[in-house]
Amino acid sequence: MLLIHCPYCDEDRAEVEFVYGGEAHIARPLDPSALDDTQWESYLYLRRNPRGRHHERWRHTYGCGRFFNAVRDTVSDVIETTYKAGEARR
């Protein structure tokens, strides 16, 4: 089980309080009707799935309820840092 630091509550809490939200920093298309099939495929389905540093969203569902971002190493599962939603990619 991971120990995750919520940047809003400023506390380390157990993973079971959180829900994983997938890869972070995927921007919703500004003009959806202008996208072709290849762009939709990329937005909906293609993920980096790296072996190493991964930027991802988490939600402190059983705490403050807010979304934030984390950088985690997908081999060691060590969380390098967490930061508030809307902040620049680290």
Next chain:
Amino acid sequence: MRRFSAFSLFAEALRGHQDWPEHWPDKPPKSSYDAIIVGAGGHGLGAAYYLASRYGIRNVAVIEKGWLGGGNTGRNTTIIRSNYLYDESAHLYDHAVKLWDGLSQELNFNVMYSKRGVLMLAHNVHDVQSFKRHIHANRLNGVDNEWLSAEECREYCPPLDISPNARHPVLGGALQRRGGTARHDSVAWGYARAAAALGVDIIQNCAVTGIRRGVDGAVQGVETERGFIAAKKIGVSAAGSSSLVMKMAGLEFPLESYPLQALVSEPVKPIFPCVVMSNSVHAYISQSDKGELVIGAGTDQYTSYSQRGALHIIEHNLAAICEIFPIFTRMRMLRNWGGIVDVTPDRSPILGKTPVPGLYVNCGWGTGGFKATPGAGDLLAYTIAHDAPHAINAPFNLDRFRNGALIDEAAAAAVAH
């Protein structure tokens, strides 16, 4: 390869089993092959075996970064079934179940396929309706599946608690009698031995580090830790690492890799006669021939390559197991582990050609790849040999994520729907 028979076993026993030849000799890689398979799990070894035995391509190497059968082939819960809802999936998985029949004879290696039946429990009205729909869809596709009442479920699986005030009440179940289990390691060993006998080279401890492409874009071979190996055809069957291998060829794949959790108990006398799955509480259980209860749980919620056990997931899983089978409340558990499964957005595999000429892929089996081992091996081999997919795997192409023809398989194992 010396064939196993009562006579050869007896003769070898007299000599103290000292004269058996190596089942799959450890060979250095040649400079080129007609085809290379990346990944020596059951699927990859199966593909190499069928390439050599059915499709006449014998100059084949299987390249593995670790050891043979050491990935998900050695980490799954060995369940075999084909009771999938959609036509495409039913045909795909039933192709595999048909090959499981007779596989031990074909390979001359006992894979211990046991048709003990797979029983899926219905705990609520929605389960009942959805399972009955599955049963009818399966029967239209020639896949056996039948409805059992709660009493019939307990008759089939006596440890089951069917009392009406149970935490997870049993309203009935869907039983596939042809479903069951097989010995997972034996599947890899059997395919490796039979493939090696037909001239396939199995190269272990040799990670693929790159895929070399020519000016025309077609593959020329693979870069490995032991140098460049040329091949005009490359089949990738690398489970959780598939997206990493495809990136070496410059391809992005709709895959995410999650650890799938499983565990076994201490071995006990035969107590559990079949496989029971309970999708709504994320638990499936059977007993191995060695006596251990083999229990499958869900995946971790986050993507990872760490292959670690996760205590909070199996705790949740065992709480449900103990409610459904109170007889197991004092059973001690031995081991918990994770295997890295590559999950597609529609929970169906990708099996066929890729946009790169000469590069073929078999991936995205997610949480349910073991049952498909012979079928996936055969269909990957067919696709490589013909440079075109078989009718069975044609729908499982990569294009479906662009054109929208998804096979959104709601019956996939261990995934919440």
